[in-house]
Amino acid sequence: MSTMGNSTNIFWQESPVGKLERQKLLNQKGCVVWITGLSGSGKSTLACSLSRELHTRGKLSYILDGDNVRHGLNKDLGFKAEDRTENIRRVGEVAKLFADAGLICIASLISPYRKDRDACRAMLPDAFIEVFMNMPLALCEERDPKGLYKLARAGKIKEDDSSFILYQLIALLLQIELNQKDGVCPTPSAMAGEVVTYLEDKGYLQD
Amino acid sequence: MSTMGNSTNIFWQESPVGKLERQKLLNQKGCVVWITGLSGSGKSTLACSLSRELHTRGKLSYILDGDNVRHGLNKDLGFKAEDRTENIRRVGEVAKLFADAGLICIASLISPYRKDRDACRAMLPDAFIEVFMNMPLALCEERDPKGLYKLARAGKIKEDDSSFILYQLIALLLQIELNQKDGVCPTPSAMAGEVVTYLEDKGYLQD
Incomplete structure (x- = not known):
């Protein structure tokens, strides 16, 4: 019996089919590929391309898209700093369950x-692969798939909501950094290939 | 672009590998088996037995246990009525993602x-299978696996926290009701068998 946050009288219930057994069934290892980067940097494009490539190899993946999750699990959250933190915490917790x-x-x-x-x-230190879409701000702003930069330039986004153009790169612990090469963005499939190679090298694509 | 609750400027990002493709890979259909019932009615026992039986058949399942989730995703929630509602809402949203x-x-x-x-x-009307552990209160209290009934009888649980002995059965929409037979509880494996038969009959165990 333990106390967690505001919860008391709760127990840890062991599951009889363990992670290792599920991994054997799937012939892969559960993990989280966390794609981070500015709006317009190509996160969703890479997520789609990567899931397609993994599926082609018979591997089961699932995309947790920040915007999609705000239609369901996180629809009670806005864009204030504490809401953003809670948004990411919940996605992290759910990602951990999927990896498990x-x-x-x-x-x-x-x-x-x-x-x-x-x-x-920290929730999943051994199976958290951070992929940073390190694309130039100018390129992201030119793409502006959601019109957010335009709104920001027009002063139509509250300061609280503008952290999409703030991006903290300090103390990077990332595993993979995707960059332009000679001023050209790699294709989605080339970027997915880079991630898949990493997963393969680290043994995630077999049980 | 849409507004959901407190969120604005959010978009729905389509995933390129669809549910049908994942189901084909797994040779099963995503669904939620929602086991409900009093503390001590055997929910966790059935969950374990069911996941074991499904695994034996090569099917991929995952248990979302109410108490376990309170150690992670829902650790900010307590046992007030609105916290219980939010606890269940979040588990429902995550279950929907797993089924997807x-x-x-x-x-x-x-x-x-x-x-x-x-x-x-309502989040998943076509693939939500409610299983009600309809065991006598006296039996649940006798088992009292968490000592909650004892605490309640001793007046040591706040009224807010005592809804575990309140249970609303009105307007039941359940698919499966598990009962004692001649005053005897079915074995975990017999109960799991009943649920597996239902899943089989409804076509969930193939793509």
């Missing part, structure tokens, strides 16, 4: 603050 | 209030 279930969970969120990403990494 | 990922998600929570269970059913 044996899936390759692809989380795609701006997640600008280092401490929020690190808190998620 | 193609898994047979086994949710095991007391979930005493009809409206909370119905809200979860």
